Amino acid sequence: MDNLIEIKNLHFKRADRPIFAGLDLDIPRGKVTAIMGPSGTGKTTLLRMITGQLRAGQGSVRIADGDGMTDIGTLDRDAIYRLRRRMGMLFQNSALLTDLDVFENVAFPLREITDLPDRLIRPIVLMKLEAVGLRGAAGLMPSELSGGMGRRVAMARALVMDPELLLYDEPFSGLDPISLGVILRLIRETNDVLGLTSIVVSHDVEEIARLADYCYVIAEGRAIAHGPPAELARSESDLVRQFMAGAADGPVPFHYPAGDFARDLAGD
Amino acid sequence: MAATSTRDLGTGLFVLLGFAALAFLLTQTTDLDEYRGDSGYRVVARFQDIAGLKVRAPVTMAGVNIGRVEKIEFDGDRLDALVTLRIENRYDRIPDDSDAAVLTAGLLGSKYIGIGPGGSDTYLADSSEIQLTQSAIVLEKLVSKFLFSQAENTGGGQADP
């Protein structure tokens, strides 16, 4: 299979607590791949490793580069910045620049990275805003946008440099059904029309089932299951069934790791 | 766009104001001309006691400021104070037998150097020395001298009825 990203035997710790312990995961080129898992399993952390903001303790995160694969962990600062120009990312809370209006937010990467003159920037920005249906909102400030609108603006911004890889961190959380439908359609269409590769991090089983081509479930630092969503839904594994069915307790514990409760209460 | 240019204008004015403030400080609060390091010529004078004379104290003649004390050193061989005075160039006809005295402004005020004119036809020039000097009058010494002589007087009176 033609993979854009290959993650092998990834280990990573936060303050001595292992987040990843031997994670293997491949992102196929041109597809929408979902990464699912309970809150706090390290989905955002994984995206930060793909963008080179965090480095692996052990194992490798490799990205296709020309003919071969490059290990992101071995790149120097300049190479990482070059690599990031091929990526766009949508943050959990759209992360728009609060002192710039919608138009300037979308224009920001163009102004910062390219030398394009205003008369070229304007049509590009308006085109991207039109694509997310917010050309009319170009003059608004981020504080005047709803959560769903903000996310669409962030999407226009992520698309403005024509990346080949788009990363979405929880694009569905806190949206009404209509905005949700709009975002789902946008992710699918941009992926197919522009020929991108998309990674969507989420724990919304239903939406992922509608959107993704391929799906990974991560828990306890590893990928516990992967496959097309329909296949996962029929999975035999307790862990996956618990997650897909949304049960509070099961093999994936409801509790964050802790000592004995009675002893804690006694104050030892 | 209008907002931007007002802001630029304001910032420009601010920077200008800041530099104007520095210019004001450098020209109004200090005397640059007089301070400028090398103008004037230097003469030296030796004193037994300079009391509280400080570097930068005025040098006067007939009460007029003609220069400043530039350096004060202790001469370890001759055990006196070697004072370097810088005198402005335009005062170039001070007789070389003039005398220098450490004087006090007011009763307790700061010390300065007063130069009394001599009668010679040759003048002080760079690095010449003023030979005639009078040390500071130290109030404590004066008082103790006065008390001492008083005691002597009264003591003598009692011994001789």
Added chain:
Amino acid sequence: MVQPGSIVGGLLGFLGKLGASVYFLGEILRQSGIGIARPRLVVEQIHNAGVLSLVIIMTSGLFVGMVLGLQGVDALSRLRQEDILGASVALVLLKELGPVVTALLFAGRAGTALASEIGLMRATDQLSAMEVMAIDPVRRIVAPRFLGGAISLPLLTGVFNVVGILGAWFIGVYVLGVDNGAFWSQMQEYVDPEDIWEGIFKSAAFGVAASLIAVFEGYNAVPTAEGVGLATTRTVVTTSIVILMLDYVITAALL
């Protein structure tokens, strides 16, 4: 509970922070070419740090100067030395009060604004978003703010000093009857250019320290609302202590 270990721990924490901020300063300086490549970004920050602090600086300078006028005349009249009011006020302002008070006011007005602005950008992932867009936030956000602050403080100090001297002049000469000629001539007599340079040097050092602390605290804020608030408070506390310590060190070194 204060344990002996906590003092050592506190000291180590302080040293660690000092090292980290020196390292951060190096990174900022390496990226400050942006000040030449895009001077507008710095101009914008001189506006935020300087122009917006001008009113508070001028008001404070005026009142500090007027108080020095009152106290100066009161103290000097006991020595019959009212004539040196101008000289005393100018020396006190130029060498000490001007740089220190301006830096403390700057920390409260501009430093907190910087720390909370950058901290908020951290908390809302704006800085991370820039990194992913291949835009270095130290270059684009931190360096212009640092430069703007470091440039503004000496200029503000100059304004503070002038307004302060004029305030003392107004009270001394117009209200309390000190001789106008003596006020200025005695000042010129006793103030050396060195005194002015000393003040400028101090305010330049304070500008670097105050701006660095503000951007450091903001950049390293814990990314929550509480973390941003804490960063703002820390900026004022740390800057005040560092300014006063630095003032002693510089004064001792120069005298």
